Amino acid sequence: MYPNPDHLVQKLVRIHRPLQLLIDNSLAAAAIWRNLLMGSKAERSVDLVRMRDLIHTEVRAMKLRKEQGKLALPASRASFDHQITEN
Numbered sequence: 555m556y557p558n559p560d561h562l563v564q565k566l567v568r569i570h571r572p573l574q575l576l577i578d579n580s581l582a583a584a585a586i587w588r589n590l591l592m593g594s595k596a597e598r599s600v601d602l603v604r605m606r607d608l609i610h611t612e613v614r615a616m617k618l619r620k621e622q623g624k625l626a627l628p629a630s631r632a633s634f635d636h637q638i639t640e641n
Contacts, residue, residue, distance in 0.1 A: 578602055581602050581605055581606060581609075582600065582602065584605070584609070585600040585602070585605050588605075
């Protein structure tokens with residue numbers, strides 16, 4: 555059923571892809587997590603340039619909200635739990 559191990563030959567296949575920067579690995583990983591959180595398949599291909607632009611836009615918006623004093627987080631988990639139990 556299986557071939558004889560003495561006759562097995564290793565085969566190398568070159569895949570021609572554009573050179574990828576190391577930083578793109580992190581971006582691709584973030585895209586995979588985003589796909590998982592959004593309910594898509596993890597291995598779905600993503601346009602890294604578009605993803606980089608989306609992240610840049612969101613960070614810029616958050617910095618602006620912070621500078622305007624509109625970005626606020628709960629002081630602690632205890633105060634958050636207290637707010638829930640009051641309602």
